Structure formats: C-alpha cells, structure tokens
Amino acid sequence: MSDLLFPAEPGQRSIARELYGLARDQPLISPHGHVDPALLADDEPFPDPARLIIVPDHYLTRMLLSQGIPPGRLGVPSRDGSPVEADGRAIWRLFAEHWHLFRGTPSRLWLEQSLSSVFGVTTRLSPATADSVYDEVAARLAEPAFRPRALFERFNIEVLATTESPLDDLAAHAKLAADGWGGRVISTFRPDDVVDMEFEGWASRVGQLGELTGEDTGTYKGYLAALRSRREAFIAAGATSSDHGHPTARTLCLSPVEAASLFARGLRGEADAADAETFRAHMLVEFARMSIEDGLVMQLHPGAVRNHNRWLHAAHGRDVGGDLPQATEYLHALTPLLDAYGNDPRLRVVVYTLDEYTFSRELAPIAGGYAAIYLGAPWWFLDSPEVLRRFREAVTESAGFYNTAGFVDDTRAFCSIPVRHDVARRVDAGFLARLVAEHRLPFDEAAETIVDLAYRLPKRVFRLGDAA
Amino acid sequence: MSDLLFPAEPGQRSIARELYGLARDQPLISPHGHVDPALLADDEPFPDPARLIIVPDHYLTRMLLSQGIPPGRLGVPSRDGSPVEADGRAIWRLFAEHWHLFRGTPSRLWLEQSLSSVFGVTTRLSPATADSVYDEVAARLAEPAFRPRALFERFNIEVLATTESPLDDLAAHAKLAADGWGGRVISTFRPDDVVDMEFEGWASRVGQLGELTGEDTGTYKGYLAALRSRREAFIAAGATSSDHGHPTARTLCLSPVEAASLFARGLRGEADAADAETFRAHMLVEFARMSIEDGLVMQLHPGAVRNHNRWLHAAHGRDVGGDLPQATEYLHALTPLLDAYGNDPRLRVVVYTLDEYTFSRELAPIAGGYAAIYLGAPWWFLDSPEVLRRFREAVTESAGFYNTAGFVDDTRAFCSIPVRHDVARRVDAGFLARLVAEHRLPFDEAAETIVDLAYRLPKRVFRLGDAA
Amino acid sequence: MSDLLFPAEPGQRSIARELYGLARDQPLISPHGHVDPALLADDEPFPDPARLIIVPDHYLTRMLLSQGIPPGRLGVPSRDGSPVEADGRAIWRLFAEHWHLFRGTPSRLWLEQSLSSVFGVTTRLSPATADSVYDEVAARLAEPAFRPRALFERFNIEVLATTESPLDDLAAHAKLAADGWGGRVISTFRPDDVVDMEFEGWASRVGQLGELTGEDTGTYKGYLAALRSRREAFIAAGATSSDHGHPTARTLCLSPVEAASLFARGLRGEADAADAETFRAHMLVEFARMSIEDGLVMQLHPGAVRNHNRWLHAAHGRDVGGDLPQATEYLHALTPLLDAYGNDPRLRVVVYTLDEYTFSRELAPIAGGYAAIYLGAPWWFLDSPEVLRRFREAVTESAGFYNTAGFVDDTRAFCSIPVRHDVARRVDAGFLARLVAEHRLPFDEAAETIVDLAYRLPKRVFRLGDAA
Known part of the structure; x- marks a missing residue:
C-alpha cells in the first residue's frame, strides 16, 4: 500500500x-x-490521450495560461477564430514541457495517480517521456477494458x-x-x-x-x-x-x-x-x-x-x-x-x-x-x-x-x-x-x-x- | 502523565x-x-448528572439540535410550552446515543476529561454504558467532596x-x-x-x-x-x-x-x-x-x-x-x-x-x-x-x-x-x-x-x- | 549545518x-x-550597535512600545521635542531587558542569527550579557571587514x-x-x-x-x-x-x-x-x-x-x-x-x-x-x-x-x-x-x-x- x-x-x-x-x-x-x-x-x-485528459481540464489549461501559453495551443476550441492545435500528440508534448508548473498541485497528483492506477502507466511524465506516455495511454484506450x-x-x-x-x-x-x-x-x-x-x-x-x-x-x-x-x-x-x-x-x-x-x-x-x-x-x-x-x-x-x-x-x-x-x-x-x-x-x-x-x-x-x-x-x-x-x-x-x-x-x-x-x-x-x-x-x-x-x-x- | x-x-x-x-x-x-x-x-x-452537565451546556444541546433533536428532549427549559424532558436519566441516555457526534470536538475532550479527572469515572461513554456512567457520577455528586x-x-x-x-x-x-x-x-x-x-x-x-x-x-x-x-x-x-x-x-x-x-x-x-x-x-x-x-x-x-x-x-x-x-x-x-x-x-x-x-x-x-x-x-x-x-x-x-x-x-x-x-x-x-x-x-x-x-x-x- | x-x-x-x-x-x-x-x-x-541594529528597526521599537516603552528611550529621533536617549549603550541595555518579548518572533531569529553569522557573536543576549554583546559587536564594527x-x-x-x-x-x-x-x-x-x-x-x-x-x-x-x-x-x-x-x-x-x-x-x-x-x-x-x-x-x-x-x-x-x-x-x-x-x-x-x-x-x-x-x-x-x-x-x-x-x-x-x-x-x-x-x-x-x-x-x- x-x-x-x-x-x-x-x-x-x-x-x-x-x-x-x-x-x-x-x-x-x-x-x-x-x-x-x-x-x-x-x-x-x-478519444486520444490529449483530448481525454488535457483539452477538457481547465485546471491544466489555466496553469499554462498563467505562464503565457494560450489555451488554443492546448487544443481548447475557440469561438473567435483564434488558432487551435488539432494534433493530440503536439498538445501532449507542449503540456509535458510545462509539467514542472504542476509541482505541489492536486492536478499533478490526480494525473500521476490516474496514469498509474487507471492506465497502468508508471513512466514519469517529462518532456523526454511525453511520447512514450502518450503511446502507452493511447494503447490502453483502444482496449475494451478502457x-x-x-x-x-x-x-x-x-x-x-x-x-x-x-x-x-x-x-x-x-x-x-x-x-x-x-x-x-x-x-x-x-x-x-x-x-x-x-x-x-x-x-x-x-x-x-x-x-x-x-x-x-x-x-x-x-x-x-x-x-x-x-x-x-x-x-x-x-x-x-x-x-x-x-x-x-x-x-x-x-x-x-x-x-x-x-x-x-x-x-x-x-x-x-x-x-x-x-x-x-x-x-x-x-x-x-x-x-x-x-x-x-x-x-x-x-x-x-x-x-x-x-x-x-x-x-x-x-x-x-x-x-x-x-x-x-x-x-x-x-x-x-x-x-x-x-x-x-x-x-x-x-x-x-x-x-x-x-x-x-x-x-x-x-x-x-x-x-x-x-x-x-x-x-x-x-x-x-x-x-x-x-x-x-x-x-x-x-x-x-x-x-x-x-x-x-x-x-x-x-x-x-x-x-x-x-x-x-x-x-x-x-x-x-x-x-x-x-x-x-x-x-x-x-x-x-x-x-x-x-x-x-x-x-x-x-x-x-x-x-x- | x-x-x-x-x-x-x-x-x-x-x-x-x-x-x-x-x-x-x-x-x-x-x-x-x-x-x-x-x-x-x-x-x-x-443536581443530577444531566442537569449538571448536559442541560446548561449549549455546546452539547446545539450539536444535537444540528441533527434534529430539539433541546426540550435534553431538558432545556422552554418558554413557549413545548415539551421538556424532566427525567435526568432519560436525558443522559438520549445524549449518550448521540455521543459520536462529538468526535473531534472540544466538548468531547472536556466531558471525558472531567468525568475521569473530576469524578474518577473512566468507563467510556456510549449508549451501552450510559446508565452506569450516570450512576457513577450521581454517586459522586452525593458525596461532600463533590x-x-x-x-x-x-x-x-x-x-x-x-x-x-x-x-x-x-x-x-x-x-x-x-x-x-x-x-x-x-x-x-x-x-x-x-x-x-x-x-x-x-x-x-x-x-x-x-x-x-x-x-x-x-x-x-x-x-x-x-x-x-x-x-x-x-x-x-x-x-x-x-x-x-x-x-x-x-x-x-x-x-x-x-x-x-x-x-x-x-x-x-x-x-x-x-x-x-x-x-x-x-x-x-x-x-x-x-x-x-x-x-x-x-x-x-x-x-x-x-x-x-x-x-x-x-x-x-x-x-x-x-x-x-x-x-x-x-x-x-x-x-x-x-x-x-x-x-x-x-x-x-x-x-x-x-x-x-x-x-x-x-x-x-x-x-x-x-x-x-x-x-x-x-x-x-x-x-x-x-x-x-x-x-x-x-x-x-x-x-x-x-x-x-x-x-x-x-x-x-x-x-x-x-x-x-x-x-x-x-x-x-x-x-x-x-x-x-x-x-x-x-x-x-x-x-x-x-x-x-x-x-x-x-x-x-x-x-x-x-x-x- | x-x-x-x-x-x-x-x-x-x-x-x-x-x-x-x-x-x-x-x-x-x-x-x-x-x-x-x-x-x-x-x-x-x-555606527554603534544600537544605532545600527535597534534605532532604525521599527519591528524592535514597536514591540517595546506595545509594552509601554516609548521609542525615544530607544533612541528614535523625535520631532516634537520629546526626550531621545543618545547613549547607544543605554539603548542597548534597555532593549536587552525586554529581549524576552521577542520570543517566538522573527525579529529574535534575525537578530540572533545576524549576531552569530555576521558578527560571530554567540553570547546569548540577556540583561546580564547586554554589555558584553554590545562590546563584541562594537569591536567588529571597527574592523574594515565589517x-x-x-x-x-x-x-x-x-x-x-x-x-x-x-x-x-x-x-x-x-x-x-x-x-x-x-x-x-x-x-x-x-x-x-x-x-x-x-x-x-x-x-x-x-x-x-x-x-x-x-x-x-x-x-x-x-x-x-x-x-x-x-x-x-x-x-x-x-x-x-x-x-x-x-x-x-x-x-x-x-x-x-x-x-x-x-x-x-x-x-x-x-x-x-x-x-x-x-x-x-x-x-x-x-x-x-x-x-x-x-x-x-x-x-x-x-x-x-x-x-x-x-x-x-x-x-x-x-x-x-x-x-x-x-x-x-x-x-x-x-x-x-x-x-x-x-x-x-x-x-x-x-x-x-x-x-x-x-x-x-x-x-x-x-x-x-x-x-x-x-x-x-x-x-x-x-x-x-x-x-x-x-x-x-x-x-x-x-x-x-x-x-x-x-x-x-x-x-x-x-x-x-x-x-x-x-x-x-x-x-x-x-x-x-x-x-x-x-x-x-x-x-x-x-x-x-x-x-x-x-x-x-x-x-x-x-x-x-x-x-x-
């Protein structure tokens, strides 16, 4: 335990x-x-990991906004025509680059614990591991058990x-x-x-x-x-x-x-x-x-x-x-x-x-x-x-x-x-x-x-x- | 100590x-x-334990009120003719039934410590022990030392x-x-x-x-x-x-x-x-x-x-x-x-x-x-x-x-x-x-x-x- | 450490x-x-220890004021003609007499740590040691390294x-x-x-x-x-x-x-x-x-x-x-x-x-x-x-x-x-x-x-x- x-x-x-x-x-x-x-x-x-985990979670997108990253770059739909990133993997990578912002926050805890206990992904998220974590989660999401x-x-x-x-x-x-x-x-x-x-x-x-x-x-x-x-x-x-x-x-x-x-x-x-x-x-x-x-x-x-x-x-x-x-x-x-x-x-x-x-x-x-x-x-x-x-x-x-x-x-x-x-x-x-x-x-x-x-x-x- | x-x-x-x-x-x-x-x-x-300890203590009666027990049932005198429990033992029993409400409160601490250090009563209060605690306190109260x-x-x-x-x-x-x-x-x-x-x-x-x-x-x-x-x-x-x-x-x-x-x-x-x-x-x-x-x-x-x-x-x-x-x-x-x-x-x-x-x-x-x-x-x-x-x-x-x-x-x-x-x-x-x-x-x-x-x-x- | x-x-x-x-x-x-x-x-x-450490520090003088000691007695310049203590040592002694007021405050921490780490003075401040602490600090202040x-x-x-x-x-x-x-x-x-x-x-x-x-x-x-x-x-x-x-x-x-x-x-x-x-x-x-x-x-x-x-x-x-x-x-x-x-x-x-x-x-x-x-x-x-x-x-x-x-x-x-x-x-x-x-x-x-x-x-x- x-x-x-x-x-x-x-x-x-x-x-x-x-x-x-x-x-x-x-x-x-x-x-x-x-x-x-x-x-x-x-x-x-x-849907893909970014659309499941990042795009709809305003705890995550607002933290990046607070450091100057507009939500469109994280795939949040816009209604004023401002650009929106469509590629899930690109969103995930950008997010992983800013993962240190979440140290000490509940978002970090929730995401890390969800990755490990729900998806069985224990690789630590970081810019270097962004792709492999993305792939592991994506693979799970394709399974009926998910x-x-x-x-x-x-x-x-x-x-x-x-x-x-x-x-x-x-x-x-x-x-x-x-x-x-x-x-x-x-x-x-x-x-x-x-x-x-x-x-x-x-x-x-x-x-x-x-x-x-x-x-x-x-x-x-x-x-x-x-x-x-x-x-x-x-x-x-x-x-x-x-x-x-x-x-x-x-x-x-x-x-x-x-x-x-x-x-x-x-x-x-x-x-x-x-x-x-x-x-x-x-x-x-x-x-x-x-x-x-x-x-x-x-x-x-x-x-x-x-x-x-x-x-x-x-x-x-x-x-x-x-x-x-x-x-x-x-x-x-x-x-x-x-x-x-x-x-x-x-x-x-x-x-x-x-x-x-x-x-x-x-x-x-x-x-x-x-x-x-x-x-x-x-x-x-x-x-x-x-x-x-x-x-x-x-x-x-x-x-x-x-x-x-x-x-x-x-x-x-x-x-x-x-x-x-x-x-x-x-x-x-x-x-x-x-x-x-x-x-x-x-x-x-x-x-x-x-x-x-x-x-x-x-x-x-x-x-x-x-x-x- | x-x-x-x-x-x-x-x-x-x-x-x-x-x-x-x-x-x-x-x-x-x-x-x-x-x-x-x-x-x-x-x-x-x-007076009896209920009248000494419960009836006048609004910390106690309000907690029961917060769970729907009107103070009259705990013997608190009324001025509008609403019914008031007169029997000290009945008051004490009703209170003991709700003793769990006081977990983590100072009232619990004060009452427990008073029972033991003032009255020498170390029986833990609970619905099952209500009568014996009541009797022990009542016995003490009859003594000149109290x-x-x-x-x-x-x-x-x-x-x-x-x-x-x-x-x-x-x-x-x-x-x-x-x-x-x-x-x-x-x-x-x-x-x-x-x-x-x-x-x-x-x-x-x-x-x-x-x-x-x-x-x-x-x-x-x-x-x-x-x-x-x-x-x-x-x-x-x-x-x-x-x-x-x-x-x-x-x-x-x-x-x-x-x-x-x-x-x-x-x-x-x-x-x-x-x-x-x-x-x-x-x-x-x-x-x-x-x-x-x-x-x-x-x-x-x-x-x-x-x-x-x-x-x-x-x-x-x-x-x-x-x-x-x-x-x-x-x-x-x-x-x-x-x-x-x-x-x-x-x-x-x-x-x-x-x-x-x-x-x-x-x-x-x-x-x-x-x-x-x-x-x-x-x-x-x-x-x-x-x-x-x-x-x-x-x-x-x-x-x-x-x-x-x-x-x-x-x-x-x-x-x-x-x-x-x-x-x-x-x-x-x-x-x-x-x-x-x-x-x-x-x-x-x-x-x-x-x-x-x-x-x-x-x-x-x-x-x-x-x-x- | x-x-x-x-x-x-x-x-x-x-x-x-x-x-x-x-x-x-x-x-x-x-x-x-x-x-x-x-x-x-x-x-x-x-200047002297009192003028360096006490007189300009309103964290210190206000604490003594809160116990009825007017700031003039601690050397704080007045503009209304009220008396101002001029002797650094007298200020320091008066302060030391009230040092217990600062228990648990950051001022105590700052002063004690400054005395030891900046001035190398490890004598504990007290009414009895006021003079020796004063002299130690004064001696340091005369050195070019200070x-x-x-x-x-x-x-x-x-x-x-x-x-x-x-x-x-x-x-x-x-x-x-x-x-x-x-x-x-x-x-x-x-x-x-x-x-x-x-x-x-x-x-x-x-x-x-x-x-x-x-x-x-x-x-x-x-x-x-x-x-x-x-x-x-x-x-x-x-x-x-x-x-x-x-x-x-x-x-x-x-x-x-x-x-x-x-x-x-x-x-x-x-x-x-x-x-x-x-x-x-x-x-x-x-x-x-x-x-x-x-x-x-x-x-x-x-x-x-x-x-x-x-x-x-x-x-x-x-x-x-x-x-x-x-x-x-x-x-x-x-x-x-x-x-x-x-x-x-x-x-x-x-x-x-x-x-x-x-x-x-x-x-x-x-x-x-x-x-x-x-x-x-x-x-x-x-x-x-x-x-x-x-x-x-x-x-x-x-x-x-x-x-x-x-x-x-x-x-x-x-x-x-x-x-x-x-x-x-x-x-x-x-x-x-x-x-x-x-x-x-x-x-x-x-x-x-x-x-x-x-x-x-x-x-x-x-x-x-x-x-x-």
Whole structure:
C-alpha cells in the first residue's frame, strides 16, 4: 500500500495506513459531478490521450495560461477564430514541457495517480517521456477494458450523479435506464439557467421550460409549476438532489406578489443586476419549500465570479478556467432561509465554499447549530490535500464530522474520479490518525468514522439509500 | 502523565511533556467566566448528572439540535410550552446515543476529561454504558467532596471571576465575603444590559440603575455617575475588570453634548439600530476613560449575533446555543479608542474574537503596536485545541507571547474549568516544544514562558496581584 | 549545518537538510528593499550597535512600545521635542531587558542569527550579557571587514535593489556606478509621493518632477511624460522594477480626459479622499501601460494604513512602527487592470499582501489564471517562518511554485539580509521536504525547485538577467 499523503511521523503514519485500509475499498459515492451521461449511455471508446485528459481540464489549461501559453495551443476550441492545435500528440508534448508548473498541485497528483492506477502507466511524465506516455495511454484506450462502462465497474462506483438543466430532456439517462446495463447513474436538478436573469437568453429559456412542461411560464405561478414538474421528472431519473451555483449565498423571502412582479419585470427585459440577485435569492427559498415537499437535497455552490477572464471568455467561451472565487458571506446571506426552514429536519442544504476563510467563523457554527445545514467538501480551487486537511482542522471542532456531507468529486474528468476520492480518504485518514496519536479519539471510533466519511455519510446525507 | 494533545513526534512530545510538567500544577487563574456565584455562596450539592452537565451546556444541546433533536428532549427549559424532558436519566441516555457526534470536538475532550479527572469515572461513554456512567457520577455528586467549595479547592483555583450586570446587588459575593470561607471569587462589571439600547427593557433598566445608585439616570450625566458608582461597588466586591459584549468592535468619541442627546433619544424610545450602535461605540470610549481612572481592565467580546436561531430563541430563550459568529473588523473599529488612549499604559483592553481570520491581519499587529491592547484567548467557538494552536502560530510572530492575556475559560460549567485550563496548557506546551525542537527558542526560555502563560501573565494582565 | 527551522520529524528533517544544502550557497537576489544606497556608495563604517541594529528597526521599537516603552528611550529621533536617549549603550541595555518579548518572533531569529553569522557573536543576549554583546559587536564594527561593501561581498549578494522616489537624483547610484567597485546595486522606481494626492506636499512634488525633467507637469500629459522620463533614468541606473505602495489594490481605467481633469483638480487642491483613491487606481493602469513599453516589472504593495498610531506619528514621524494592515480585497480591485492587460505576457505585476486571508481565495487563483500576475513573498508583518510556511501551503495548490516570485527581504536592515533569505530557504526546504516525505514530489524535482525558489525564479521574474 502506498504511503501517499500520509503524515511522515512513523507512529501517525502507521495509524493512518490502518484507517485508510478500512476506507480504501469502500464503493464510491459520487453525489455531485459533471460527467456527461452520454459518455456512459453511449459507451464509446475515449478519444486520444490529449483530448481525454488535457483539452477538457481547465485546471491544466489555466496553469499554462498563467505562464503565457494560450489555451488554443492546448487544443481548447475557440469561438473567435483564434488558432487551435488539432494534433493530440503536439498538445501532449507542449503540456509535458510545462509539467514542472504542476509541482505541489492536486492536478499533478490526480494525473500521476490516474496514469498509474487507471492506465497502468508508471513512466514519469517529462518532456523526454511525453511520447512514450502518450503511446502507452493511447494503447490502453483502444482496449475494451478502457471503455467508460468497464471503467465505471472497475472504479467500484456505486452511484454517479451527473448534473443537468431543467431544459435537458434526460435522454441519456433514459437510454441508460432502458438498456439494462445496471450502473447507477442519476441526474441532479440544476436550474441556474432558468433562474438567473443574468444568464444569456434567460427569458427564452423560461419559454422553453413552458413548452417542455406544458405550463404557462409567462406567469410566476406557471413558472413554479413548471419547475415542480421538471423536479418530478428528475426524481424519476434518479435525482436525489438539486444544485444551485450562485454568485453569492444570499437568500430572501419575497411575498408571492413581489416575486410575481419581479418575475414579470425580468421577462419584460427590465430587470437590472440587483433584481437578478434578488430573484436568485428568493428562488433559493422557493426551492427549499419544494425540497421539503419532494425530498431533493439542495446543494448551494456560491462564490464564483464566472468568466472573470474576459479575453478567455471571448476567445474560448465558458468553463475553460476563467472563473475566480470571491469573498463569500454566509451568515447574513443565509438568515432568511434559516429563519424560515433552518430547523426543519426535512430540509437538507449542503453548503459549499470557495472561501476557506469562512470555515471556522461561519460555516462550521451554522452547520453545528441548524438541523438543515450540512457542509460540503472543499470545492474547486480548494479541492486539494492541503485544504481537505485544513477543512477538517477548521470545522470539526464546531460541527463535528457528522454535519459534513462526505467527499464530492465535482468533476467532469471521469478517469480522475477514483483518485480524487482516494486523496480525500487518505487525508481524512491522516487527520483521524493525528486525533488517535494525540489521544483525542480511540482507534475504534476513528475506524468507524473513516468508513462513515468515505461511504455511509454521503450516502445518507444525499438520500442515496440506506447505508447499513 | 497522559500525552493527551501532545504532538506525536517523539522528540517534540518529550519536550512538550517536560514543559507541561512545569505548568500543570500552577494555580488556576480564571479572570473571566460565567459561573453563578450563588453556587459557591450556597455550596449546595449539584443536581443530577444531566442537569449538571448536559442541560446548561449549549455546546452539547446545539450539536444535537444540528441533527434534529430539539433541546426540550435534553431538558432545556422552554418558554413557549413545548415539551421538556424532566427525567435526568432519560436525558443522559438520549445524549449518550448521540455521543459520536462529538468526535473531534472540544466538548468531547472536556466531558471525558472531567468525568475521569473530576469524578474518577473512566468507563467510556456510549449508549451501552450510559446508565452506569450516570450512576457513577450521581454517586459522586452525593458525596461532600463533590460540593462546589470542595471542588474549588481541589481544582486549585486561585481566583475565579464571575460576571454580573451593574443591576446585580452582588449579594452572593457579599455572602461569600462574609462567611469567611476564603476562596477568592470576584465579580466582573458587565454593563451591556444598561448600555445596549437594543437590549429588551433597556430604558427601564436604566431607571433601575438610578434607583440602585441614587443618581438621576434620566440625564446622561447622572447615568455616567451611576455607572461610576456601580464600578466602585464592583471593585469593592473584588472586580478587577469589566466586560463588554458588543455585536461589533466599533468605538466612537461623541462630544458630551452629542452623547447626552443620543442618550435622551434612547430613553424616549426613539433610537434606531444605528443610534444604538453609535451609543455602544461611544460608551466603550467612555468606559476606557473610567478604566484609566479606576483601574478596571476592559474586556471586549465583539462579533456574536445573538439569538440568530429565531425558533430556538422563541422556544427556549437566550444563551441556549442560538448565537452565531459574524465577520468582525477591528482596525477601523478600534481607531477612535486607539487614537484617544491606545498609547496610555494605564489603560488595558483585552480584545477577544470569534473570527480567527483577524489573528495575523489585525489583532496581532494592533496588540504588537499599542500599549493598551492585549489579546484574549480564543473564545467560544474557537475555544478548542486546534484554534488554540493556530492562535499561537498566527499571533506570536507579530505580538509575541507577552501581548497575550493568558487562558480564559469563559465558562458556566464549573466542573469543566480544570480541564479547559489543562487543554490550553497542553497546547501551549506543544507549540513551545515545536519552537524548541526547531531551534527557535532555548528550552530554559520556553520553560519560563509556559509558566508565564499558565499563571503569571493572566495574573498580571488582569491586575489580580503580583505574580512573583 | 544547523537544523534551525527544519521540521522535527527525523525523516523530513533529513530531506530538508539535503534540500537546504542545495540552496544555502546560492547568491542572494534582493529585488526589493530599502537599504540606503549611500551606505554602499560611501562605504563608511557603521555606527554603534544600537544605532545600527535597534534605532532604525521599527519591528524592535514597536514591540517595546506595545509594552509601554516609548521609542525615544530607544533612541528614535523625535520631532516634537520629546526626550531621545543618545547613549547607544543605554539603548542597548534597555532593549536587552525586554529581549524576552521577542520570543517566538522573527525579529529574535534575525537578530540572533545576524549576531552569530555576521558578527560571530554567540553570547546569548540577556540583561546580564547586554554589555558584553554590545562590546563584541562594537569591536567588529571597527574592523574594515565589517564595512558595508565588504559585507556585501561576504553576503554573496548578486544584486541589491534599493527604492527611490522619481524625485531622487540617483546620485548615490551614479557614484556607485562611477567608482568601479562592481557590486550590483540598482534602483527601484517608487512614484507614490508624486502619485498619491494625499501625500503631504503632493502638488509641489509634482512641480519638482517638472523641474527635474523639463516637462510641463502642470498638465496631465506633461506629468505622464515626466514619469516616463524618470523611468528611463531609473532604468539607466539599473532599475528593472517599479513599486507601488497603495492603501488598497484598486485599479481603474479613466479616459485621458477624465484623468486629466482629475489631475487638474488635484493640482488646484480640490481633490478629496475619493478623488485621490481614484487617481491612484487609475495610475496603476497607466503604469501598467508604461511597463509594457519599457519592461519595468510592477510591484504592488497594498493594504497598509500608514501612520495609524497618531501619537507616534506626531512624536516621531513616518516609518517608525505606526503602520497597520487592513483587510485587502484583490479580485474586484484588480479587475480593470486584468481586463486591460492581465493576459499580456509583456506585463509582469508582482502582488504582495499584508492580509494572508486572501492567499487561497484570491491571490493564488488570480496568479494561477493570469499571465501577468506573480505572487510576492509574504511581506512585513507576514515576513516570518510561520507565514512563509502557510504561504506555500495555501498558494501552491492553485498557483504552483512558478507563479510566485521568490523571496524578497524588503528590508532597510542591511546586516539582516542574509539571515532573512536563509530563513526563507529553510522554510521552503521544510515545505518541499514534506511533499517528498508524503510522496507527493520526487526528491530530484524538489531539488530543482528549491534552487529555483532561492535563485533562478526571482532573477527571472524580476528580469535581472538569465538564470542558467
């Protein structure tokens, strides 16, 4: 067993190894992520190594951008006509030349571990070995054992949640359900593009929502009914949670009349930025009400400034590494929601953050004092060994382990799923090992806790079935 | 000697043990806390284990609330007629069923260590052992050696400060002084309920203050005179400090005319929230002036949003776990006070925080640059091993050890006082051991420092007598 | 080799020693600091130990001030007629009496290490040894080997940047260049006093700028031309960077007409605080434009509230320990600059902070996503072992090592330069050793990285020549 990420001190390391051993082979619960369900519905072979691993991973392309290498040279599609490298091998070589930039980053860890544990490639990546690593991976990708479903099974994924807009017809999930393969791939209801008036084309999307559901989304009442109807459809497609990616954590209870009037203003194209923020805030409370009725667990992902890098957005579009975190206030922002439903155990809100400087001040005390709130795993820029450790160190004392929701990989990089969970299990084992070594927790309780964190807790919190 | 909380690395651990050994038996200085002085004045036996340990401890009841267990089921008195469990054993059992929630929390540490070191109960708490632990503790509580005064002596408490409103008649302290027992139990002057215009019934409290002192508190001048008069009474009851629990750290110097006019507006019931904040801010400077005259050390506890959990407040009242921390700004907030008296060594202000993300940015630089400012120990949500460690790591480099005020237990849980101090001594020993192990401080200086932190420094900073 | 600052765990320590061994003897690159160039131009012997070490070091005098010792007693010149101790030995003794205040601080480390490694004084400082330490240092200072240039050579300084106002005639640098000594001492262009309308005497300084350059600085156009002309002169004096010390990180793109009008308002003495902030913000973008033309690397040092301690400023003037950090927002503040030039690899902006609670939330993601941004070393209050470690732990995962700019000593204390760099090298070695010990980085890559951080990276980022 590798000692990757375990504390160096031999006593703690040995406890960490033992704890990790209990978690390592637990099935993977992936309650939130961005894998394309068509990947598994179609089960086609993956493309070449560069297109599989580099082109779609904005963690990788943004690091090279930060050193002056434009994403087009790494094959990221452009929408402004700027040149895009088409040759997978050339992309791979350019990337390998800059591999040293990733020292000390989680990307390095994920890629290296994926290469070895998924593809069996143990050659160290470097400019000199770029071609041979590329060839080894390419050879694997041609084998049936490296098709998506085969990997899904090998990865021991018990459940994988994808994320779709209410406008999605869920055809990929229907295909998966119909063909009897048996892997549990469920959807997540993510309504941002029909909730956020600042989303390009919001009003026309609201129109589509009406068409899709047969509700009159020209009225606020019909809009809510349409959302309820899509939630039912998502639940039928296995969804157990919704997801809400807002710029802030702000919540607000408008009266039905106020909400309807604001909604109408938005449809008329007269809403300004403050209106949009008000409507998003209000809709979080509206969704909380729906959650209490239909049982979907809410996930709240606030704090990203989308498309901050304007040139990058203009040249390459959304989700290519141009988003940035901003300071995020939770306490006052969540107060209206907490006042309304914070003590209702039927409601469950998993709160994430990009701002670790809220861990001990706001997030842990809130989760440790309200029945409805759970803390999501460190996310995105924080989805890394050092922060996973700091998360436990900062939140456990106020919130304990059992107000956290377990690890969430939140990735579109299918092949990195096992290593991401493995990293979290290793870091949790290291943290628990310290508690044991410092006589703060008996070993047997740490042993129960590591399995809870790895498996039982996310399953229970996300209502994915009884975790015995 | 137990190695609880000492770093795992054997070299550091051995230094930590040695340092801790020097601090362990130092008398306890408890310059700030919320023990009821009647407890010691009356010296009655404690009630049953649940009523002693669980019912009044909002750290415990809020954790269960966060998992959907309402505080009434744990015996917390209600004021809205909601049901309250009356049977101590039933409360204890319910609590034991949820004991796993406290893994990794200071509550677990405090309770476990109190059970063993105060009550001699070493049976591990669990659902299965709930009854036997209950019975063992109950048996102890019936013995004379477990009455409050006997414990006070066994705990080696040199001085214990309680906290009272200026409206308190200090009868318990008078009784203690009169009966010749000899334990040093002193009061602390906490004027929030006659200073904060938003405090329910403020104006009528100001009236009571007038009656109690014979001053005309219908005028601002009489109000100040009444406060001065109560401070004298508190000083006569042993007080060496005042305490101020404000929502923010804001300070302000109004002119006497402005202050008088604002005070009058408040009495007429015409003050709004901004007025109340202005008056609180101004009164901190007013109290600083009084401190320079009468020598009371000021304590400033800002940053709590009181009664944030509205349902909890409605059902169970104040101080039952419904308060939450908010982001707290110190630099600009304290500027008026610092401009006026920050360099005056006669003034001493001990500043606390619920927002650890001010440690290195604001608190340590301020304390390291103004003669009047000392840093209070991490408080409330931060009163825990991990934060005690992060506090030293974050503030020592700018403020040193000698601009900190030593450990403060700030507790109403009398039986937990020794273990809380013990935890702080252990964490400080671990931190100093690291400095020694990394050749940053010679052992003999670390040895002097650990005793200073445990005993001499709080005694000196809080003006509790010469610490030889 | 001393194990100072290395982690205690023997495995990690041994890796750290080995890594440090590779960095220890690398030449010192000091791309930003405040040494007086006349020191090296004149090469006079240093004054007495107190005047060399204590009087000018506000880290030292402010710590004593925080315990009620006024700076005049430590020889800090006063401008209000308050008494100033003139006897170096008396200053030294008073300081030694308070030496315990510095336990755990970087000042202690720097002074102790400077005494031993620069002056060969290994007697431990204490009240009892004050005189003998003083005499030993004084004896050394009389020797030719302890003149500034001799020390510069012994310190193995490859390049030392001083900092001057555009109004400086650079005579000291000219003298250095003329006399053929050969040590590389370069200037840095720091235009705050002609940019910040709130700087005392700004308008008359702008007038001097016109006289010095022959440009008509009564107009905005002439003002820009004058700044360009001074930048050329600085570049001729070896400068490769500019430095900007603003209260905030705010940037702004005014149109030329708006800028000219604001500038004129300032000259007329009609600008208020908001105008001054707007102009500073705008000028950062203006300087970015100039940097793209002339290649000077920009340094941005935001977040200090200057002269916060009003009494200290009144009595002793600027730069004597009365500045304090404030919370600093980077993301929205830098957006106008990033929108304009953030992806331009010709621009290079090294961003510093006094607010470590931006490391993982703002600074690392920005530096890891924009080609123009590099992270400067922890600065001033944060220039210490614990924060240097936390910096690596917090920023590496998003920004890697290669978006950081290497260590910057930023000091006016010439004799402390080697130990400051040594501390940074030791801390980086400890951090890299942990990555190696936890199997996150192979030793050979850590070995390359430590030398990059110590030498090659600062040389490259600050455009100080090719680092082979």
